[in-house]
Amino acid sequence: MRIADDGRIDGACQLSSPNCDERPPGTRIELIVIHNISLPPGEFGGPGIVDLFTNRLDPATHPYYATIADLRVSAHFLIRRDGEVIQFVPCGRRAWHAGASDWRGRGRCNDFSIGIELEGSDHTPFENAQYAALAELTRALQVRYPIADIVGHSDIAPGRKTDPGPHFDWPRYRALLDKTQAA
Secondary structure, three states, rough: OEOOOOOOOOOOOEEOOOOOEOOOOOOOEEEEEEEOOOOOOOOOOOHHHHHHHOOOOOOOOOOHHHOOOOOOOOOOOEEEOOOOEEOOOOOOEEOOOOOEEEEEEEHHHHHHHEEEEEEOOEEOOOOOOHHHHHHHHHHHHHHHHHOOOEEEHHHOOOOOOOOOOOOHHHHHHHHHHHHHHHH
């Protein structure tokens, strides 16, 4: 993977989300935030996530959607269960993924982070293809930006968020990332 000058990943499916804006001037991208998402909750493969991030979620499609249809959220990337990478927001822009957040005394994590959603839940292990794609994407981001930390959403919003959840295998991800860096 390579990040083009416009902040888009070569080879990723590009779907534009309106739920983004400019980062504050002079802000460096220093943090990667890993999330999980499934829509409807616990179901994989449908259009719900894409529809949410592009403001096309139909509240009549599923009872849960009525509770979130008015949200205006996004992430830079979504990694599907089969490892497909979808990009919603160019890296240079601020995606609306972290909400109220703080990392090491620095608030507003959206300002200086990249948000990566894994299609999954707190209750289901992630797929091999997702770990491989996440490691490859992370390495591309590390090459392009001065990434200082990689955290879960739960690390920047403790008590409010639990993702990527107990089934996310941090040691496995870090080992894959080390292999990617050595290559």
